[in-house]
Amino acid sequence: MAKKKTTKSKTDTLDFSKYVRWFWIVFLGGILAVVFIFLLASWGALGEMPDPSRLANPETNLASEIISSDGETLGKFYFDDNRTPIGYEDLPKNLVDALIATEDVRHFDHSGIDGRGTLRAFVYLGRKGGASTISQQLARQLFIGFRDKESTTNAIIQKIQEWVLAIRLERQYTKEEIIAMYFNIYDFGNNGDGIRSASRIYFGKEPRDLETKESAMLVGMFKNSSLYNPRPHKNPVGVRNRRNVVLDQMAKYGYITEAVRDSLQQTELDLNYSPESHREGIATYFREYLRGFMKEWAKDDSNRKPNGDKYDLYTDGLKIYTTIDSRMQQYAEDAVGKHMPRLQAEFDNQNTPERNKTAPFLDLSTSEIDKLLKDGMRRGERWRIMKNLGKSDKEIEASFYEPTDMKVFKWIDGEAGEVDTIMKPIDSMRYYKSFLRPGMMSMDPHTGHVKAWVGGMNYRHFQYDMVKQGKRQVGSTFKPFVYATAIDQLQLSPCDVFPRTPITIEANKFGNPEPWTTKNSDGNYSGEQSLKDALASSTNTITARLMNEVGPQPVVEMAKKLGVTSDILPVPAIALGTADISVYEMVAAYATFANKGVYNKPVMVTRIEDKNGTILYQFVPESKDVLSEEVAYVTVNLMEGVTRAGSGARLRHNSEWLKKSAMYKEVMTGYPYELSNPIAGKTGTTQNQSDGWFMGMVPNLVTGVWVGAEDRAAHFKSITYGQGASMALPIWGLYMKACYADETLNVSQEEFEKPIDLTIDIDCTAKDEGDITDEADSNENIEFDF
Structure with a gap:
């Protein structure tokens, strides 16, 4: 047994x-x-897996960033991905804490796969949360994407691939770098590609400035950026609830106290929704100019990537450093936004059907207006698009007479806006031609750096840039070129006196085919005036006498040396500003006077860097001597008379001339500039009041402003409103007042520097300040009808 x-x-x-x-x-x-x-x-x-080398440089499209001289982002160039990566050091602690608490609380303890979380997810079949780590989610975003998960096999394969790539990422990068990459790669919706874009779009601030509740909202979007999209009126309740879940998680793991959590959960989302698109935001017209500049730069064979490819403005993440100052740009746009609706209101008041049957046009017959509009049809975008679709001219023209749903621009309570309406395209053309438009540029004369650029009042609806593209008759703002030529060639002094009597330049002299006789707009031809008084009052006959002495060709040559590239016909009439010149050219030319006779070519881009910070382009200053320091200073001194005793005196608050003028009330109530520092400038008004100009300068800033309608036939009936002093000067005054209020800008309030060896007498006293006028406007009462 x-x-x-x-x-x-x-x-x-x-x-x-x-x-x-x-x-x-x-x-x-x-x-x-x-x-x-x-x-x-x-x-x-x-399934396809990325090459190991791609882990070091993941392929993502990066937007090119436009950076102002004061370090602010003006805008970006991108197609689909508005992404600008930032480093971990630029992420606020509360944002990182929110991510860790909500998405992967053991992020700093595992090696890419959270074993405990994976086991929990397996046991409870995901009912108590998933197990994807931040590294896995990053791997999915970068290399795998979201494949069809309806098949269990596909889901398992994707999870295995995530694990493999997550481990590789953990070996390649630090934990902090993985967090930064995850924030940079995620699509937060509404062109919010990456945390920097999302922060700017939803809250109007850089990520480093995010508050805890704002960070919580953005982290909440990782669950589903479409469902929990905070765009106004989309899903505010769901977004707030999801944000509060993140705050709960932060309190659960000790990142915030329960008291802080309870307090923050009671708050609203407090969005500052600021879409980043090519047609919205600050400096839109400048950004469009810059797009053209960059395209030309990229075409140059000397500007290539190391592999020989061209740089792509929309995907290569270039950093474009510009001279634009974001503060001055904002002040310029604010000045335009404040003045233009007031001026437009008066223009509309004068162009009601009862007051003007051909509104907004004057001096045109019905047949001429029809021709003008039909010519505009063929130049428009609608015609081009339909022509490309194979439509006949007859079909295209007929479409302009069919009522269509559209959004049109409108000033609403003094603010730029748009309204939905039904309108025939032909009527919308006429409607848009009724708007007065501005062009403005501001530049440092010593460096050539352009500080502000406003090509219009609303880029979405008015895309033609009136800074560089648009060229209009410059009127009396051309006169300083005549005076500078005469002073340079004839050694004249501001105190030299000339008669105001009419002068006729004979036929064939200077190639003029007919006799040319000038008139003074005020009808006054008696007495004499010094050059200083003559420029201040913009006396046409004295300017014509100077032209008769020096001839038009030297004046044209002077303008060209000052930087004017537009064609100027060398005829006597240019003395009164018949030439079409851009704001861009005029500002550069005037800056030469302020810079002691040295011309600096305007600079807009200082350098370009690739995404790694390698400098690809650095600007080289272009300057040349045009005038002697003495002649430049004397010309500036002459223009100071315009703001002391001419139409520019409305910039002052204590001018005796101004107090005698009926304009005084308008200045002191509507536009209290109260500028007392030295200012040199010149107003300009063209025939029929079609164009209004003001060129103004202080020692370290030159700014030019133009205002007018698209077509010269749309204009004010009288000089009262249709002059540079009413149309353009107020924008300059509002802008400069804002610049002076910002002491960080250091805009000069000093005298223009006088040459040490000045030999020309400039200390002559104006003889009749009380009678000085500019284009016969000072005795007219101007009150904007709001």
Whole structure:
């Protein structure tokens, strides 16, 4: 019996060892199978996997960034991805805490796969949360995307690929770099590609300035940026609830106290929704100019990537450093936004159907207006698009007379806006031609750096840039070129006196085919005036006498040396400003006077860097001597008379001339500039009041402003409102007042520097300040009808 028991015990032992052996076979086989599956995944057998080298440089499209001289982002160039990466050091602690608490609380403890979280997800089948780590989610965003998960097999394969890539990412990057990459890669919706764009779009601030509740809202979007989109009126309740879940998580893991959580959960979202698009935001016209500049730069064969490819403005993440000052740009746009609706209101008041049957046009017959509009049809975008679709001219023209749903620009309570309406395209053309438009540029004369650029009042609806593209008659703002030529060639002094009597330049003299006789707009031809008084009052006959002395060709040559590139016909009439010149050219020319006779070519871009910070372009200043320092200073001194005793005196608050003028009330109530520092300038008004100009300068800032309608036939009826002093000067005054209020800008309030060896007498006293006028406007009462 004992022997039998022994045999049985041995049999049991053999049977048990067999189970142990099979256990190890299965266990080790399972491990090997898992390892083999991971190897297959890494080899790409389960689906395409990225090359290991891509882990070091993940391929993402990066927007090119436009940076102001004071370090602010003016805008971006992009197609689909408005992404500008930032480093971990630029992420606020509350944002990182919100992410860790909500998405991966053990991020700093695992190696890409959270074993505890994976086991929990497996046991509870995901009911108590998933197990995807930040590294896995980053891997999915960068290299895998969101494939069809309806198939269990697909879901398993994707999870395996995520694990493999997550481990690789953990080996390649630090934990902090992974967090930064995850924030940079995520699409927050509404062109909010990456945390920097999202922060600016939803809250109007840089990520480093985000508050805890704002960080919580953005982290909440990682669950589903479409469902939890905070765009106004989309899903405010759901977004707020999701934000509060993140705040709960932050309190749960000790990142904030329960008291802070409770307080923040009661707050509103407090969005500052600021879409980043090519047609919205600050400096839109300048950004469009810059787009053209960059395209030309990229075409240059000397500007290539190391592999020889062209740089792509929309995907290569270039950084474009500009001279624009974001503060001055904002002040310029604010000045335009304040003055233009007031001026437009008066223009509309004068162009009601009862007051003007051909509104907004004057001096045109019905047939001429029809021709004007039909010519405009063929130049428009609608015609071009329909022509490309194969439509006939007759079909296209007929479409202009069919009522269409559209959004049109409108000043609403003094603010730029748009309204939905039904209008015939032909009527919308006439409607848009009724708007007065501005052009404005501001520049540092010593460096050539352009500080502000306003090509219009609303880029979405008025895309033609009136700074560089638009060229209009400059009127009396051309006169300083005549005076400078005369002073340079004839050694004249501001105190030299000339008669106001009419002068006729004979036919064939200077190539003029007919006799040319000038008139003074005020009708006054008696007495004499010094050059200083003559420029201040913009006396046409004295300017014509100077032209008769020096001839038009030297004046044209002077303008060209000052930087004017537009064609100027060398005829006597240019003395009164018949030439079409851009604001851009005029500002550069006037800046030469302020810069002691040295011309600096305007600079808009200082350097361009690639995404790694390598400098690809650095500007080289272009300057040349045009005038002697003495002649430049004397010309400036003459223009100071315009703001002391001419139409520019309305910039002052204590001018005796101004107090005698009916304009005084308008200045002191509507536009209290109260500027008392030295200012040189010149107003300009063209025939029929079609164009209003003001060129103004202080020692370190020159600014030019033009205002007018698209067509010269749309204009004010009288000089009262249709002069540079009413149309353009107020924008300059509002802008400069804002610049002076911002002491960080250091805009000069000093005297223009006088040459040490000045030999020309400039200390002559105006003889009749109380009677000085500019284009016969000072005795007319101007009150804007709001």
